Amino acid sequence: MFQLSISRTLLVIYAAIAVISFVAVGLVAGWVKERSMNTLAAAESRRNAELVFQNLYSVMRKGWTKDEITELVARMNAAVPDMRVAVYRSRQVAEAFGDVEADRIARDSDPVIARAMASGGEELVLMGDTLRYVYPVVVGADCIECHAGTRVGSVNGVIDIRFPVDRLKVPLEFTLSTVTYAFSAVIFLLFVLVLLKVRLLIARPIIDLAHHIEGIMHSGDLGSRVGNKPFHWLHEVRSLAHNFNRLMGELETSRNALIEQSVTDPLTGLANRRRFADVLGHEFERARRHGHELALIMVDLDGFKPVNDKYGHAVGDAVLKRVAEIIAGHVRVTDLAVRAGGDEFVVLAPETTAEGARALAEKLAEAIRNARIEAEGATVSVGASIGVACFPVDGVEPGDLFATADAAMYADKRARKAAAG
Template identity: 40%
Template sequence: MKSFLARTVRTLSIGQFVFLLSMAAMALAVGVVLVMSTVVERRAVGDLAQEEARQTSELIFQSLYAAMRKGWTKDEIADIVARLNESQPGTEIRVFRGTPVIAQYGDLPGEALVRDNDPLVAEAFRTREPVLRTGEHHIRYLYPVLVRDECRACHAADIGQVNGVVDISYPITDLKVSVGFVIKSVIIYFTLILSSLFLALYFKLRVFVAQPIARFVGVIDEIIEHTDLNRRVGQGTHLKEVKSLSDHFNRLLGTIQEYQDKLEEFSQRDPLTKLYNRRKFEDFLRMEVARAHRHGHRFSLIMLDLDDFKSINDTYGHPVGDLALKELACVLDRRMRRTDVVARLGGDEFAVLMPETTPEQAHIAAENLRRALTEAVIRLPVGEAHANASFGLVSYPENGATVEKLTIAMDVAMYKAKRLGKNRVATLDSGEEDAVMAVFQKGRMLQQALADDAVEAVFQPIHRAGGGLMALEVLARVRTSEGLKPAAEFIEAADELGLTREIDERVFDKGLAVLAAHADRGLKMFFNLSGRSLAAADWMHGVPAKARAAGVEPERIVFEITEREALPHFDRLVKIIDAMRVHKVGFALDDFGSGFSSFVYLKFLDVDYVKIEGSLVRHLCSDPRDRVMVRHIHSMAKEFGVATVAEFVEDAATLEALREMGIDFVQGWYIGLPEPASVDGIPTRRPASGTVRVVSGTTVG
């Protein structure tokens, strides 16, 4: 029952609450009036009746006393009493003789019985004081007649004795009716006044408080139901507090609406260029795929990435780069149709959705856009600039029938344009569809692995040829339900999708943690870097500080670079190596001997190690030509003051041959398998049984 009442009270509206409060106040007021009126009535009736009875009794007594003074007989006095009783209906007057009169004139018949049995009469005789008693309909007043000096002329009595008692019974019915009428009239008028006050209070609260708040709640309900922030609370009230509440709420709605408009714009538009952002572009693409599938339309997509735009940021700073992006966005927006959707995907990447456009039409549009971009003059505070871009062009349904496939195809086509020499439009032919699907699937796997922190680092030992651990090479793996996938299965897809830098950074952080935990403070660690990581000058320059923060001296870090990665960033790589030399960070040329330009790199790049191509080392003992190649690479490296590392050492004979040549360091499955690190930072497994060998008293593996 209590819980029900509690729920009822909690669900009362303000109008109901005001009504109940007013009714309770009125009921309390009426109850108080009724109680007070009853008390007043009784007090008033009693006081008025007593006073009137006393006055009447006094008059009657004075009349009788005047007759007694004249010496009237008892019969005459009885006659006067009878007349008084007749003149005032309802009034009964009796006279009782006292002791002095009885002693002188005798007692009246039957009077002694009444006098002795009536307690009020006895009380008046005894106390010699008037006695007043109020009944429901009568007031009885007994007045004792005391002996005075003048009484002694007729009566032999002492002064102060009671000559007799005058007993008057006075009706109060008429008096009570009159006073009751007045009291009831007061009650009626007071009730009318209270009712009027109640109605006025209810009206005021209902109109000036309940209704404005009800409107206030109604506006909130409409905003919640329709998400319409244009609604406002009206000003239909004269109460200062309610009006102030409405004003503040309306201002709050205005502020929220302003922020909502800004958030809506930011959720759809790129804040710098005002073009659509990636999220909105994907929404448009999703709708266009559904529309094209339903109506049999064809459409095309262009993805473009500015060529070497980073040099503008590096040379003039990001504010100037932002101005350049805004100018380029204006060029793109002006050159495309009104029905086309132009978006900035992020950084210096843009995309265009061209509805109902065939591949041939799209190719013409892409070429026109490329020329317009090339010919455009970008006016910057530092002067004029020009920009080129690599364009990837794909079409629906030729290059994909879903948003995911089209997106990945668009990305792959753009990177194809980069590989073909930049500043061109690249498309995907039918023979590349399977490659796109493979890249798409691997891309999904890599993105999920990065999100789940499933990119792992394994470590392969590098030993001195004479024995003893010198370094660990960090290799990337992806953890799947089938086990750890080697880099060869995903690195190309990662490069196509631009994920190599993020993978490099994850592996670098995990390798750095292992190196910091390793007991050998002189141990080095070799890290493989992709082209994107090499091009990220800001990240490369931050490596020394990051290493020191992890408790690792920078000279314990060695970065491996390959000919394929060095070629596109050669000039920048030279500067990075020179900058890293200040912090004693090491560099190694990987796969040395696999290309004709390897020897040229040895001339221009200041490196510490050359890692001899594994295919030359693997057949060292069976192919004399490989032996000649390895010997000459080692000899040349020594002339340049560079240490040599032989990869793919898979048996004892190869190891012994390398030691005879004077190779500095060796690496391969015979030396140690790539394995995860244990808690103390040491690889947890050694080569399989039968492959561990002891060289000069030191375990190799």
């Protein structure tokens, strides 16, 4: 299954948002451009129309003829080659001063001029690369003097101005493009900064935690913890790290408990055979490497079976626990006390001489024989047969020490039976 990392996911999300934002900016810029161009075109055309009208008005007040007015319009067109100005009179002016064929055709065939004359409103029309502005000349109070029979508010004619859109489009596009590019650059920088911040504050702690977990999987070190780094200031991130550390602590505790259970006798709390085998190999290597002595003491309880058979397993377990306590109380921290199984115990004593091992064995035997154990309403006691073997005197291999200590233990058991019998 295809999966993205959190950094790539954030990058994809922010890229999608950036694309949508840039498209939105482009659409808004286009809309602003169109509206601005229409507004500027209307203002520019209205200004030009007002200038044309004022020139015509000044001419008409002097009593110039229609041909002289036509010549004035022609001079204006020649002065500004990329702009075309035309003047069309309305029907009421034509009836009063005479009609012109061009005016009649325009009134009858041009719907833009017809609308402007009928409504008295401006007309702004985009025709390809040309912008057309039709400005109605509305009768004012000062026009009644020359145009008798007309009424204020009626239309005497229109001024038709046409000029290329590029006159407005080029400077407007430059301005809007500059603003759009600058705005897009600012948005892009903001997106990059936000992405870096989000990655630092949210993605990076999660990535660090993932790497930390991966490291634990490879090393098996459950004691490793997530550190309190400076960018872990978000509550959720700190909570995630804290809960992870708690979980790792519980796992470590559980693992240590399982390890302890796997190497500990559940009844007595002493080491079991598995732990004994691991430590025995290590201590033998250490004794060989440094030339130290190593003692092995084997303990077998005398009279345990009759006690167990007579009083039951509860009393028998109490005896084993008490003997374990006695052994654990007599050995050193560096020694290892082991329940080998049943009523047999072993003590591994590193760096201990034969004399020291025999002295410890005698103390153990005496302490066990003198112990009075109360359990289930009964008071019982047991004896102990003990065998001692030392490295390297009695052997240089673990098997040699076991054989020597086992033989000595059974010899001690036979001697005790003979003495008692």
